[in-house]
Amino acid sequence: xxxxxxxxxxxxxxVILALLFxxxxxxxVGAPPGEAYRNIVQxxxxxxxxxxxxxxATVPLLLCSxxxxxxxxxxxxxxxxxxxxVAGALLTTWLALNLTxxxxxxxxxxxxxxxxxxxxxxxxxxxxxVYGGVHEIFGGVGLNFIAIVLTNYLIFGPWKPAGRATMSxxxxxxxxxxxxxxxxxxxxxxxxxxxxVAIALVYLxxxxxxxxxxxxxxxxxxxxxxxxxxxxxxxxxxAFLLCGALAGLAGSIQAIGVRQRLIPGxxxxxxxxxxxxxxxxxxxxxxVIPIALFFAAVxxxxxRLELNMQLDSALGGTLQGLVVLFVxxxxxxxxxxx
Amino acid sequence: xxxxxxxxKKYFGPxxxxxxxxxxxxxxxxxxxxxxxxxxxxTLMKVLTGFISADGGEIRVDGKPVHFTSxxxxxxxxIGMLHQDPLDFPPLKVLDNLxxxxxxxxxxxxxxxxxxxxxxxxxFHFSLDPDARVNTLTVxxxxxxxxxxxxALGAEVIILDEPTTGISAPQKxxxxxxLRRLAKEEGKSVIFVSHKLEEVEExxxxxxxxxxxxxxxxxxxxxxxxxxxxxxFGQSLPKSERPPVTLGEPVLELQDVTVQTYRLTVPHVxxxxxxxxxxGLAGLEGSGQRLMLQACVGLQKPSSGRVLLGGQDFTxxxxxxxxxxxVAYLPAGRIEEGLIRGLTLTEHYVxxxxxxxxxxxxxxxxxxxxxxxINEFNIRGRPDTPxxxxxxxxxxxxxxxxxxxxxxxxxxxHPTRGLDIESAMWVWEQLLARxxxxxAILFISADLDELLERSDRIVVFSGGVMAxxxxxxxxxxxxxxxxxRGREAGSVMCDA
Ligand SMILES: Nc1ncnc2c1ncn2[C@@H]1O[C@H](COP(=O)(O)OP(=O)(O)OP(=O)(O)O)[C@@H](O)[C@H]1O
Ligand SMILES: [Mg+2]
Numbered sequence: 117x118x119x120x121x122x123x124x125x126x127x128x129x130x131v132i133l134a135l136l137f138x139x140x141x142x143x144x145v146g147a148p149p150g151e152a153y154r155n156i157v158q159x160x161x162x163x164x165x166x167x168x169x170x171x172x173a174t175v176p177l178l179l180c181s182x183x184x185x186x187x188x189x190x191x192x193x194x195x196x197x198x199x200x201x202v203a204g205a206l207l208t209t210w211l212a213l214n215l216t217x218x219x220x221x222x223x224x225x226x227x228x229x230x231x232x233x234x235x236x237x238x239x240x241x242x243x244x245x246v247y248g249g250v251h252e253i254f255g256g257v258g259l260n261f262i263a264i265v266l267t268n269y270l271i272f273g274p275w276k277p278a279g280r281a282t283m284s285x286x287x288x289x290x291x292x293x294x295x296x297x298x299x300x301x302x303x304x305x306x307x308x309x310x311x312x313v314a315i316a317l318v319y320l321x322x323x324x325x326x327x328x329x330x331x332x333x334x335x336x337x338x339x340x341x342x343x344x345x346x347x348x349x350x351x352x353x354x355a356f357l358l359c360g361a362l363a364g365l366a367g368s369i370q371a372i373g374v375r376q377r378l379i380p381g382x383x384x385x386x387x388x389x390x391x392x393x394x395x396x397x398x399x400x401x402x403x404v405i406p407i408a409l410f411f412a413a414v415x416x417x418x419x420r421l422e423l424n425m426q427l428d429s430a431l432g433g434t435l436q437g438l439v440v441l442f443v444x445x446x447x448x449x450x451x452x453x454x
Numbered sequence: 455x456x457x458x459x460x461x462x463k464k465y466f467g468p469x470x471x472x473x474x475x476x477x478x479x480x481x482x483x484x485x486x487x488x489x490x491x492x493x494x495x496x497t498l499m500k501v502l503t504g505f506i507s508a509d510g511g512e513i514r515v516d517g518k519p520v521h522f523t524s525x526x527x528x529x530x531x532x533i534g535m536l537h538q539d540p541l542d543f544p545p546l547k548v549l550d551n552l553x554x555x556x557x558x559x560x561x562x563x564x565x566x567x568x569x570x571x572x573x574x575x576x577x578f579h580f581s582l583d584p585d586a587r588v589n590t591l592t593v594x595x596x597x598x599x600x601x602x603x604x605x606a607l608g609a610e611v612i613i614l615d616e617p618t619t620g621i622s623a624p625q626k627x628x629x630x631x632x633l634r635r636l637a638k639e640e641g642k643s644v645i646f647v648s649h650k651l652e653e654v655e656e657x658x659x660x661x662x663x664x665x666x667x668x669x670x671x672x673x674x675x676x677x678x679x680x681x682x683x684x685x686x687f688g689q690s691l692p693k694s695e696r697p698p699v700t701l702g703e704p705v706l707e708l709q710d711v712t713v714q715t716y717r718l719t720v721p722h723v724x725x726x727x728x729x730x731x732x733x734g735l736a737g738l739e740g741s742g743q744r745l746m747l748q749a750c751v752g753l754q755k756p757s758s759g760r761v762l763l764g765g766q767d768f769t770x771x772x773x774x775x776x777x778x779x780x781v782a783y784l785p786a787g788r789i790e791e792g793l794i795r796g797l798t799l800t801e802h803y804v805x806x807x808x809x810x811x812x813x814x815x816x817x818x819x820x821x822x823x824x825x826x827x828i829n830e831f832n833i834r835g836r837p838d839t840p841x842x843x844x845x846x847x848x849x850x851x852x853x854x855x856x857x858x859x860x861x862x863x864x865x866x867x868h869p870t871r872g873l874d875i876e877s878a879m880w881v882w883e884q885l886l887a888r889x890x891x892x893x894a895i896l897f898i899s900a901d902l903d904e905l906l907e908r909s910d911r912i913v914v915f916s917g918g919v920m921a922x923x924x925x926x927x928x929x930x931x932x933x934x935x936x937x938x939r940g941r942e943a944g945s946v947m948c949d950a
Contacts, residue, residue: 326804330805
């Protein structure tokens with residue numbers, strides 16, 4: 117029982133510290149903290165519309181986190197998720213702009229395209245790492261950059277809307293490509309289901325399958341795993357492939373759901389944010405869900421600060437970052453004392 | 455410096471690693487700490503040096519109670535430790551490694567460090583090249599470097615945790631001379647942790663014996679071996695038997711195999727290993743025996759020659775093909791290369807069932823399976839124990855318990871390194887029992903007695919060259935100078 121309580125304290129203290137710190141920042145810039153927090157909460161929860169936005173923002177976080185759980189299990193730092201989201205969105209866009217099929221076929225096809233695009237981009241990081249000796253962090257950063265440049269080139273070049281190129285992206289996709297909404301709320305049931313299924317599958321795979329156990333073995337000690345006869349290279353490539361596929365699916369959903377077109381910055385930073393989600397969750401799949409919801413809510417609520425209080429909405433991001441830092445700090449301290 | 459430990463307690467969950475240990479180390483003595491695997495020796499020394507904190511008890515240095523919270527603090531008091539599993543050495547130069555020790559100390563420059571290194575090396579007859587990279591040093595040389603580092607830091611008490619595992623015989627002779635000199639001429643205290651009776655008899659002035667976390671006796675020189683055994687194990691040990699075996703077909707053939715790495719070339723080795731045969735690979739560390747062993751299991755690709763396994767050409771096959779063909783390899787670094795930190799015994803069991811791995815893990819069956827192994831192999835641990843919490847000896851037991859039942863060839867590096875006599879005898883019983891089903895065994899050892907006692911044939915490596923195998927026989931015995939003559943060793947191994 118006391119063990120439970122100390123664990124709870126270790127979980128809560130960092131959150132409280134993060135709130136205190138953010139409060140301090142608010143006080144320094146001369147904003148009333150109470151009002152700021154109320155704005156964030158209201159901004160995220162005041163109406164069904166807002167709830168819908170929170171859920172929709174949770175989807176890419178869940179998908180990318182599911183993927184990252186896999187690469188982290190294998191001991192890999194897949195910083196390249198951002199690029200993998202974009203790659204999924206790109207392949208989806210290519211099909212969406214060049215094909216028209218009935219929705220019932222088109223949407224699955226487009227989502228598949230997202231999976232494939234992201235998987236290919238993920239495999240590239242893996243290939244560079246496994247066969248080229250390029251650390252996955254560097255490979256990932258490089259490929260993120262390339263994916264962004266490629267998107268901009270396509271939007272302002274081959275895929276520009278008839279006549280004029282703008283920052284607002286490509287032509288909207290044909291209506292057959294749109295992911296169906298729930299009534300007139302901006303929630304996409306298919307996306308939500310896919311995201312939850314992804315987390316559930318990853319949870320089961322890491323917990324109860326030899327595949328997951330082997331990934332964990334590689335993540336903890338690649339040399340021993342190899343000597344045990346585990347084909348470490350294949351498994352690492354597989355982890356990149358799956359993580360890329362899930363990120364690409366998120367990209368696809370952003371393209372045919374939320375945006376209904378390709379825009380620059382289609383990834384919306386969800387890749388990086390989900391790295392934080394997974395770190396905060398301590399690599400535990402089930403914890404990812406509430407944390408992703410929290411991050412999404414802060415993200416959806418923060419713009420209110422700008423509207424109502426003339427504060428920078430980046431404050432929300434600051435809060436998210438601080439929570440992660442303090443949690444990692446608490447874990448570090450706990451480990452050191454153990 | 456006088457060290458007093460009083461009623462030290464350290465529990466890991468239900469395990470009483472140290473259960474009220476009291477002992478005194480006098481200045482200018484070599485104090486042995488003897489005990490079987492898992493007796494709590496390493497734990498006690500880690501408590502003394504502030505690596506881990508005790509759950510109870512008191513430490514006094516020269517009569518004053520102290521409380522160290524980190525190894526850095528204990529070294530400031532002059533207590534330094536050489537660890538059992540050497541902590542990772544970065545690929546720095548010897549000199550830089552020494553410099554690192556002085557971050558904020560008096561020695562201002564590389565030249566100063568070079569001088570200190572030279573003086574200390576001369577004093578103890580070490581031959582350390584200041585510009586060599588630490589990761590190219592042998593275990594024995596790293597140990598010498600560590601001793602110098604501790605001395606340069608002003609250590610008055612030096613703790614060595616099983617320092618003779620993995621070093622060559624001449625290095626051991628030099629180490630013992632060094633330790634005697636430190637104690638007798640320089641008045642330092644040496645705590646010598648070991649489970650090897652002969653070493654303690656040879657070196658120590660006094661000895662404290664531990665068993666299951668408790669002190670079972672303090673003895674002064676001269677020791678009686680049977681008394682030490684009794685204190686260590688609570689019983690005297692039976693003599694081990696060597697069951698006779700008739701050798702079968704050739705299992706492994708090396709035909710004029712040459713293995714090359716950037717550091718060493720092992721040229722033109724030809725060797726036939728038959729089913730049921732035990733072959734020991736001897737030689738100073740780094741003489742090529744490890745390369746050759748790895749070539750036998752597919753981890754090193756020969757640059758010329760052929761490797762046949764059961765008559766089939768395996769020269770270009772992968773390590774995994776070797777495994778699939780009934781080969782197993784147990785590396786020297788148990789926790790670095792053999793087991794996986796962070797995974798439990800049960801998880802290791804699942805990974806080890808290479809032929810029977812359904813996609814979904816049956817945890818209940820796996821827990822049962824490993825529990826059987828735990829009982830059968832007498833592993834001190836539970837199914838959910840993470841392997842890093844096992845003592846060195848129990849890690850080796852765990853590794854052995856996970857080997858596939860039927861094997862053609864078993865290649866081992868230092869199979870009993872770090873094991874107490876009882877465990878070592880037990881390990882060899884397990885290994886030799888496998889011969890009856892036709893398993894051939896190739897093993898590397900730095901322990902001459904082990905090589906002589908266990909091998910049917912011994913091959914000696916020296917500077918990469920393999921001398922032709924020697925058959926076990928009446929003349930094969932001590933004093934033949936296998937190790938003692940260093941480089942020429944290969945040629946002087948006696949014949950049957
Ligand atoms: N970090 C740990 N967590 C849990 N149990 C531990 C831990 N470290 C040691 N133990 C347990 O404490 C006991 C004593 O271990 P210790 O390493 O001190 O033995 P030892 O005498 O040094 O043995 P060996 O000769 O095998 O090195 C063992 O049963 C071991 O499993
Ligand atoms: Mg030990």
